[in-house]
Amino acid sequence: MNRNDVTEMIVAARIQKGIKWADVAKKVGLSKEWVTAGCLGQMTFDKKQATTVGKIFGLPAEAVALLQVVPYKGSLPTAVPTDxxxxxxxxxxxxxxxxxxxxxxxxxxxxxxxxxxxxxxxxxxxxxxxxxxxxxxxxxxxxxxxx
Amino acid sequence: MNRNDVTEMIVAARIQKGIKWADVAKKVGLSKEWVTAGCLGQMTFDKKQATTVGKIFGLPAEAVALLQVVPYKGSLPTAVPTDxxxxxxxxxxxxxxxxxxxxxxxxxxxxxxxxxxxxxxxxxxxxxxxxxxxxxxxxxxxxxxxx
Amino acid sequence: MNRNDVTEMIVAARIQKGIKWADVAKKVGLSKEWVTAGCLGQMTFDKKQATTVGKIFGLPAEAVALLQVVPYKGSLPTAVPTDxxxxxxxxxxxxxxxxxxxxxxxxxxxxxxxxxxxxxxxxxxxxxxxxxxxxxxxxxxxxxxxx
Amino acid sequence: MNRNDVTEMIVAARIQKGIKWADVAKKVGLSKEWVTAGCLGQMTFDKKQATTVGKIFGLPAEAVALLQVVPYKGSLPTAVPTDxxxxxxxxxxxxxxxxxxxxxxxxxxxxxxxxxxxxxxxxxxxxxxxxxxxxxxxxxxxxxxxx
Amino acid sequence: MNRNDVTEMIVAARIQKGIKWADVAKKVGLSKEWVTAGCLGQMTFDKKQATTVGKIFGLPAEAVALLQVVPYKGSLPTAVPTDxxxxxxxxxxxxxxxxxxxxxxxxxxxxxxxxxxxxxxxxxxxxxxxxxxxxxxxxxxxxxxxx
Amino acid sequence: MNRNDVTEMIVAARIQKGIKWADVAKKVGLSKEWVTAGCLGQMTFDKKQATTVGKIFGLPAEAVALLQVVPYKGSLPTAVPTDxxxxxxxxxxxxxxxxxxxxxxxxxxxxxxxxxxxxxxxxxxxxxxxxxxxxxxxxxxxxxxxx
Amino acid sequence: MNRNDVTEMIVAARIQKGIKWADVAKKVGLSKEWVTAGCLGQMTFDKKQATTVGKIFGLPAEAVALLQVVPYKGSLPTAVPTDxxxxxxxxxxxxxxxxxxxxxxxxxxxxxxxxxxxxxxxxxxxxxxxxxxxxxxxxxxxxxxxx
Amino acid sequence: MNRNDVTEMIVAARIQKGIKWADVAKKVGLSKEWVTAGCLGQMTFDKKQATTVGKIFGLPAEAVALLQVVPYKGSLPTAVPTDxxxxxxxxxxxxxxxxxxxxxxxxxxxxxxxxxxxxxxxxxxxxxxxxxxxxxxxxxxxxxxxx
Amino acid sequence: MNRNDVTEMIVAARIQKGIKWADVAKKVGLSKEWVTAGCLGQMTFDKKQATTVGKIFGLPAEAVALLQVVPYKGSLPTAVPTDxxxxxxxxxxxxxxxxxxxxxxxxxxxxxxxxxxxxxxxxxxxxxxxxxxxxxxxxxxxxxxxx
Amino acid sequence: MNRNDVTEMIVAARIQKGIKWADVAKKVGLSKEWVTAGCLGQMTFDKKQATTVGKIFGLPAEAVALLQVVPYKGSLPTAVPTDxxxxxxxxxxxxxxxxxxxxxxxxxxxxxxxxxxxxxxxxxxxxxxxxxxxxxxxxxxxxxxxx
Incomplete structure (x- = not known):
């Protein structure tokens, strides 16, 4: 399991459970911009934040550990984005x-x-x-x- | 002469004359963001705006005409900027x-x-x-x- | 499962079942252009549309949920298409x-x-x-x- | 002088003289789409068409000859257009x-x-x-x- | 299963069974150039042709169906080929x-x-x-x- | 002056004088394919061939010398051709x-x-x-x- | 199984068994340069050579067959190598x-x-x-x- | 004038005067490989070598000075060479x-x-x-x- | 299993066990810079070093063998890094x-x-x-x- | 004249006059690293520094003005350097x-x-x-x- 897998788990759980990023942010206690970036694998959570995120999305312990490690940043598949x-x-x-x-x-x-x-x-x-x-x-x- | 040449003339004149973008904008009567983009070859001026810009930078008539034509946009020399x-x-x-x-x-x-x-x-x-x-x-x- | 997987499921089912895009569009009630783009992972269906698409192609509930989420768009594997x-x-x-x-x-x-x-x-x-x-x-x- | 130079001459003359593509097309007797593409270096004019275009924009004989030669097509400076x-x-x-x-x-x-x-x-x-x-x-x- | 998988199945079966492209072409009743291109995922077979190809290489029904669908063409992994x-x-x-x-x-x-x-x-x-x-x-x- | 300049001189002279590649080839005494490639800067002429080509297009002595030097080959401006x-x-x-x-x-x-x-x-x-x-x-x- | 898989099997077996390329070459009876290139998926072995290579590295029959098929050549992952x-x-x-x-x-x-x-x-x-x-x-x- | 200009002067003079690289190397007193690389802008000559090269090709003093400066190396126009x-x-x-x-x-x-x-x-x-x-x-x- | 897999095993184990690179280096007896590069798949360990690394991260024998083989170097996924x-x-x-x-x-x-x-x-x-x-x-x- | 031209003037003058970067730095009163970067078009000089640099290399007034303007940074011609x-x-x-x-x-x-x-x-x-x-x-x- 790597950080990318954790991002995919969060994205899938969010759709299945109908969770809103704004609500995740509120529970973590920070801005929705920073928290969403973190959930998408661009920021590093501290232990408490990671635990909260883990609970919201139902992540296993290994995933919660990975949320606390600095990721290799860059969220787009190509130099010029197609979306x-x-x-x-x-x-x-x-x-x-x-x-x-x-x-x-x-x-x-x-x-x-x-x-x-x-x-x-x-x-x-x-x-x-x-x-x-x-x-x-x-x-x-x-x-x-x-x- | 093409629009690129006009941009280079404006950039050179600005340095020589010590002109500020904010002052150009004030004389043109629009925001400094839009006016600077126009002077750098990304926007299209109408006749009156172009004449004002021409006076400020001392541009020839051909350059003033070119300021009124829609340019091929894109201001950076590489897909991933080096600056x-x-x-x-x-x-x-x-x-x-x-x-x-x-x-x-x-x-x-x-x-x-x-x-x-x-x-x-x-x-x-x-x-x-x-x-x-x-x-x-x-x-x-x-x-x-x-x- | 991600949106890409849903697209592959639709493409495979279509061949197996001999379904026509024009017929899918008729059942969804929209143009064949927009519906095909949606089935190929470029558009977002609402709940009713997604349910219809799901029935036509025999998709599982998770796939039907994914059809209602905005996808990362861009349908071609290279900047200059080879097809x-x-x-x-x-x-x-x-x-x-x-x-x-x-x-x-x-x-x-x-x-x-x-x-x-x-x-x-x-x-x-x-x-x-x-x-x-x-x-x-x-x-x-x-x-x-x-x- | 090459075809690219002819395109630049046409583009410059058009701005200086305030000519419209639709009018050029009318004089040439073809659609504005095809004529504009030709003036921008993508199509080949026959002798009569080239002469008409030459008169409209005031082109020298060498340029009029070049308009009758099949050009190396492709009008954009980058694989993914920036404009x-x-x-x-x-x-x-x-x-x-x-x-x-x-x-x-x-x-x-x-x-x-x-x-x-x-x-x-x-x-x-x-x-x-x-x-x-x-x-x-x-x-x-x-x-x-x-x- | 997608068309790429079918190509890999054909390529593997051909080596295992020692089949020649010229013989496949003879059985299909067309030129060896077109038939090989089709087997390598670049052309579309009709029902009869696909059935013949399926028999020669021992393909499952799903693969035979895929041979009858227009593929996304382009057979090389890089823009400038390395082979x-x-x-x-x-x-x-x-x-x-x-x-x-x-x-x-x-x-x-x-x-x-x-x-x-x-x-x-x-x-x-x-x-x-x-x-x-x-x-x-x-x-x-x-x-x-x-x- | 380099080989590229010679190619441009030949291309320009050919248009001005209305010369056909097939005729150039006949005078040089080789196939039209090889001679055209040579005139376009991809092949090396020997002294006699270069002199003939020089006469046909009215090239100066320096250009005739350059036709006899092995060129850096490759005639297209981009890896994937746009023409x-x-x-x-x-x-x-x-x-x-x-x-x-x-x-x-x-x-x-x-x-x-x-x-x-x-x-x-x-x-x-x-x-x-x-x-x-x-x-x-x-x-x-x-x-x-x-x- | 494709030729790439065979290369990976050879590379893995070589490390596990501590085999030297020079020794493989001696047993095959050719230069170490050509034999290594062949084992790394760039050359085509004949039946006898492939059987020898298969024995040395303990390859299955399918892999030995693949060694006798002309591979798609090119051994590097990027146009400009990083190693x-x-x-x-x-x-x-x-x-x-x-x-x-x-x-x-x-x-x-x-x-x-x-x-x-x-x-x-x-x-x-x-x-x-x-x-x-x-x-x-x-x-x-x-x-x-x-x- | 920059080093590239010096390379072009050498290349042109060599053709005009019919000089051989092997002879240049003999006069400079080093291998033909190193001397040719130097003349093509990839190596740095010392004062005596540069003077010799300057005499052979008839270079001006500024060019002779540039031959003694370490150049920006890399002699090919594209990452994958076309020649x-x-x-x-x-x-x-x-x-x-x-x-x-x-x-x-x-x-x-x-x-x-x-x-x-x-x-x-x-x-x-x-x-x-x-x-x-x-x-x-x-x-x-x-x-x-x-x- | 290849060297990349070994790197992923080390990275995962390090997070799970909360190991510090500086401590790994101390146990191996070399600088933290070189040891980290080695653990990330860029350097070659000798037998003793590989055994130590294997113990620290709980690696299987095959992984320990791979640490002693020269890797294909280059640790970044793109020519211009996104991190x-x-x-x-x-x-x-x-x-x-x-x-x-x-x-x-x-x-x-x-x-x-x-x-x-x-x-x-x-x-x-x-x-x-x-x-x-x-x-x-x-x-x-x-x-x-x-x- | 643009900043690039100024860089070329400095580079040429330095060779002609045999100036050392370390001496330029001493006269400007800053480190040789920063001053060289500035002379090569990557940093912005203040008026006094620019005047000193102008004197050392014999630059015209326009060039001295350009040294005081923030340049578009990036000193290499390709993404992966060839030197x-x-x-x-x-x-x-x-x-x-x-x-x-x-x-x-x-x-x-x-x-x-x-x-x-x-x-x-x-x-x-x-x-x-x-x-x-x-x-x-x-x-x-x-x-x-x-x-």
Whole structure:
């Protein structure tokens, strides 16, 4: 059994039991974004969190142990994603990538937005012309330093 | 002369003249995100906008005409970006892509977040532990329909 | 069991039982294009539709549940398809891609044809010189908006 | 000078002179789809057509000669297109490719839709919920024969 | 069971039973080129042909059914083949590709040689300096038409 | 100046002067297949041949010298060709590659068909249902030897 | 069972039984280079050789039959090898490839060194500064011929 | 001017002046293999060698200076070479790569053959059945060490 | 069973038993860097080391034998790594690669840092602004030699 | 003029004038590692640093301005580097990548070593068996945080 197997067990159990990610997050006591990423094999749970997740999805002890080990990250099967929902995010980088770069450098100088010290919030934004997906990302700016 | 040449002329003029994207945006009367993307060859200006941009950067008439034509979009030289700032966004999709998918489908059902009817706002988020980059994305949800 | 397994079960049952896609579509009550895409793992059925599909192909309850979950889309094993029938569509994009772009922009301005709010109809077009495949595609035009 | 240079000359002249593809097609006396593809370097004009195109865009004699030579076809810079409009067509193949295959084989047996003996028509489809792009494709069915 | 499994069953049975492709072709009543391609999962047999093939290789009923379904074609594991025999054909295209193109266009005008309405014959060509492989290909010329 | 430049000079001169490959071949005194490949930068001419080619196309002395140097071979810009005529040959390998392999090995044992000690002949094959492209390939069989 | 499975059986048996390739070669009566390549699935054994190999590694009859069938060649999992020992050979081609080409053409004219009518010998070359790997390659020169 | 330009100057001058690599090597006083690699931009000459090379090919002072700078190595335009002569070496690695690995490890243990402390000699091997290319490679064995 | 299976057994046992790599290294008597690489399938253990590793993780005899065979090296599933921790090292090469090259050549002349006669030490570097990862690499310089 | 042009100007001037990177670094007052990376187009100089660099290499004002703008980073022409010196670093990641990951996670938990808040020092390590390249890397550890 490896972490990938644990992800598949969680995904299957979720469908069978009709569990919602938002409810899992509430029981774990953290944001739905982070908890879902963890359940999908991208984050590391501590012992208590892993036990909670294990109970929710009915996982065996070995799976609960694996949830506490740092996984090899990367959740997509190809460099350019084929799924339309995920591709749209890739397209945003393709089209707006240099814009992100120019504006962040204009505001902060040389450096990056951290993808580690990072958090994010996804919510529904009601709108008469059709509801909108609203995503707020917040990552620490890390400047390149001279030495 | 093609649109790529126009982008290079704008980038060069901006450095020589010390112009800020935020100021260009103010003169054009739109957000700095959209205007910068347009100056970098990803969006189409109307006549008045193009004329303003042409004046700011001292572009010839042919370049101003090209700003009004829909460009072949895509701003990055490789499928996996090599620039560290832009790579971090690619990494976010790689790590969080399936999370985006699960949470948006849980909230909205089958469909996507539009990358066309889309807007975004980037700002500095002051923070004692180091300022943060804050990005808000808002895209219309487009459901798959049966037929 | 995952969605891929369900697709393989459907494909196998269809051959064994000699079922036609057009008949499946009629029983589901939707177009043959959308229903076939769903059976091949690209669309999400609602409960009633999934139950019908399950009965037609003799699927177990777990498979019927999976038909109601949004799948990771993308039906081809390689970026450039090797199957001659499917390759011809890829070739059309390779040869006519920039033509699509020019004509749609000339008619509509900057934006795209939606691949989500989209429908399509494939039928036989009798012709003395050899029958023809006739495909009508209809997708909502989504304009880029300034902001 | 090669065919690519001719395409760039046409594209530049079209912007400078504000010419519409539909008008070029009318003067050439063929569909706007085929004529645009030819102007973008994908089709071969005969002498009379090439002369007309040359006059419209003000091309030198060498360019007019090149328009009459079969070009190396393929209009896109990458295997997976980066331009959002063109990508949507690629996505349709990615998502619907096996559906095309199943339905065409169900209707016609083993074979392909020709991309050579092929024609297409793109038009605006007015719609209260937002106008739609309507594309009709018609290609001869070519059966695999035993021998 | 899928078509790939059927191919593996045929390949294994052929070795175990010491069957020759030429003999299979004779029993099926068609060329050895087409029949071998069919046995290797690239062509579709009709009922009678499939039954004959099934008897020769001792295939179960499910496999015989699968032989009558149009397969997803493409017989090689990589875009550039690694097997030396097959690579030589790829090299011929790499070296002679533009020559094929020039000569066929000089003779026929713009269009292609069909790979569907196509037949081929491979035979030994005795030669004092070492026997030669002789391959005759014959494909219908398909002209691009204006419309 | 390099060999590529010479190829472009030949291609341009051929169009300007309306020269046919078959006539070039006649003057050089070899097959049209080999001579065209040479003119397109894939073969090495001897002094007399190069001089003839130089006269026909009006090449400068430096170009005539370059025609006598072994070129870096490979005439296509991408691993999978985008031009429809050339792609059809690639498709034949993709679909029939393992068939070539089986039949040649059945006839000759382990080894390859040479792509060096190789010749080919392309001609028009008149046919009431549409003329056909007829290509005869003949390559020496080279057996793998044990040692 | 396929040839790959046979290779894995040989590799496993060799480790378990502590067999040396040089000894296998001696029993087969051929060079260690060719015999090892055959055991690793790249060459075709005749009946007697296959029987010997089968006895040495304790292979079942089906595996012995498979050793006598021409395999799909190519022993590496990626186009650019990741194993440091094998990569060094790839690096030699990357750095010295054009040198090989120039020197062989200077000596022999246009043509290639055969990789089929080819043999090779690997031995230890004692050296005070550290022993060296000594590899002698010998392949027939095959000239391109005009026709 | 960069090193690539120097390589092109050498290649052009060599053709124009009819110089042989073997003669260049004699004048430089080293092997033809190393000197050719250096002239093709893969090795670094010292001052005296560079001056000699500069005289032979009539290079300007700036080019002679560049010959003394370590170049970015790698002489081929694609990961899988398209030139038939160079491809054959790549094929040898593809087919014999794992054989090299097994035999060198059997003889020397874990480690590699150096591609840096390496030399090679290419010569003609007369043979009644057709002359052969004979290449002797000698590279220091470098063992992995534990620490 | 192959070396990959052994790696998976070790990884699983380590999690189940809560073993630390540093402790494994201490029992084997070598650095934690080399021992971990060996346990992850990149290095070759001698008999005594393999026995120790086997005891620690409870491996069967066959696995212990496999630990003593040179593995096919390369520990990552893609050419560009997706895991953020490992990607950062790839990014360092992408950004600093030419800097490494310039500085090593300035100090040592033409040649490389060995990745075989190489050792490395990773430790925690306490720091008030956040602890740092400290890695010391030491590889023998190997000069290119003329011959 | 773009940053790439500036890099080429610096590289050319350095060779012509025989300047050492270590001396440039001394005049700029920072480490040779950072300054070389900056001169090669990977870092951003402030006004004073840029002026110093401009004087050393004799750069025009426009180039000095460009040195103060954040560049698009990434210094290598291919995803897998072909230069042997740089490849060795890539090989270290390929072989030791999962080892880095295991040991850093064992010491620090889930997170990464920063490639931004990072410094490095390269020096010669004298050694009787051949001098060694010694590289010390120090990057801040950045932990993934829950939220």
């Amino acid at each position: 339309p929902l995920i591709y749209r995010f890739y397209e945003l980088i393709s089209v707006y990538g240099t814009t992100f770069k120019e504006l962040i450098h204009e505001e902060f100088g040389d450096g990056i937005m951290s993808a580690i010290d990072f958090k994010m919030d996804m919510k529904r934004e009601p709108n008469a012309a059709g509801d909108r997906v609203n995503i707020v990302m917040s990552g620490k700016f890390l400047p390149y330093k001279t030495y | 560290p700032l832009i790579y971090r966004f690619y990494e976010l999709i790689s790590v969080y892509g399936t999370t985006f998918k699960e949470l948006i489908h849980e909230e909205f059902g089958d469909g996507i977040m539009s990358a066309i009817d889309f807007k975004m706002d980037m700002k500095r988020e002051p923070n004692a532990a180091g300022d943060r980059v804050n990005i808000v994305m808002s895209g219309k949800f487009l459901p798959y329909k049966t037929y | 001659p029938l499917i390759y011809r569509f890829y070739e059309l994009i390779s040869v006519y891609g920039t033509t699509f772009k020019e004509l749609i922009h000339e008619e509509f301005g900057d934006g795209i044809m939606s691949a989500i709010d989209f429908k399509m109809d494939m039928k036989r077009e009798p012709n003395a010189a050899g029958d023809r495949v006739n495909i009508v595609m209809s997708g909502k035009f989504l304009p880029y908006k300034t902001y | 959002p409009l063109i990508y949507r067509f690629y996505e349709l193949i990615s998502v619907y490719g096996t559906t095309f295959k199943e339905l065409i084989h169900e209707e016609f047996g083993d074979g392909i839709m020709s991309a050579i003996d092929f024609k297409m028509d793109m038009k605006r489809e007015p719609n209260a919920a937002g106008d739609r792009v309507n594309i009709v494709m018609s290609g001869k069915f070519l059966p695999y024969k035993t021998y | 030396p025999l097959i690579y030589r054909f790829y090299e011929l295209i790499s070296v002679y590709g533009t020559t094929f193109k020039e000569l066929i266009h000089e003779e026929f005008g713009d269009g292609i040689m069909s790979a569907i309405d196509f037949k081929m014959d491979m035979k030994r060509e005795p030669n004092a300096a070492g026997d030669r492989v002789n391959i005759v290909m014959s494909g219908k010329f398909l002209p691009y038409k204006t419309y | 429809p005529l050339i792609y059809r040959f690639y498709e034949l390998i993709s679909v029939y590659g393992t068939t070539f392999k089986e039949l040649i090995h059945e006839e000759f044992g382990d080894g390859i068909m040479s792509a060096i000690d190789f010749k080919m002949d392309m001609k028009r094959e008149p046919n009431a249902a549409g003329d056909r492209v007829n290509i005869v390939m003949s390559g020496k069989f080279l057996p793998y030897k044990t040692y | 440091p020992l094998i990569y060094r050979f790839y690096e030699l081609i990357s750095v010295y490839g054009t040198t090989f080409k120039e020197l062989i053409h200077e000596e022999f004219g246009d043509g290639i060194m055969s990789a089929i009518d080819f043999k090779m010998d690997m031995k230890r070359e004692p050296n005070a500064a550290g022993d060296r790997v000594n590899i002698v390659m010998s392949g027939k020169f095959l000239p391109y011929k005009t026709y | 038939p002569l160079i491809y054959r070496f790549y094929e040898l690695i593809s087919v014999y790569g794992t054989t090299f690995k097994e035999l060198i490890h059997e003889e020397f243990g874990d480690g590699i053959m150096s591609a840096i402390d390496f030399k090679m000699d290419m010569k003609r091997e007369p043979n009644a059945a057709g002359d052969r290319v004979n290449i002797v490679m000698s590279g220091k064995f470098l063992p992995y060490k534990t620490y | 953020p921790l490992i990607y950062r090292f790839y990014e360092l090469i992408s950004v600093y690669g030419t800097t490494f090259k310039e500085l090593i050549h300035e100090e040592f002349g033409d040649g490389i840092m060995s990745a075989i006669d190489f050792k490395m030490d990773m430790k925690r570097e306490p720091n008030a602004a956040g602890d740092r990862v400290n890695i010391v690499m030491s590889g023998k310089f190997l000069p290119y030699k003329t011959y | 042997p010196l740089i490849y060795r670093f890539y090989e270290l990641i390929s072989v030791y990548g999962t080892t880095f990951k295991e040991l850093i996670h064992e010491e620090f938990g889930d997170g990464i070593m920063s490639a931004i808040d990072f410094k490095m020092d390269m020096k010669r390590e004298p050694n009787a068996a051949g001098d060694r390249v010694n590289i010390v890397m120090s990057g801040k550890f950045l932990p993934y945080k829950t939220y």
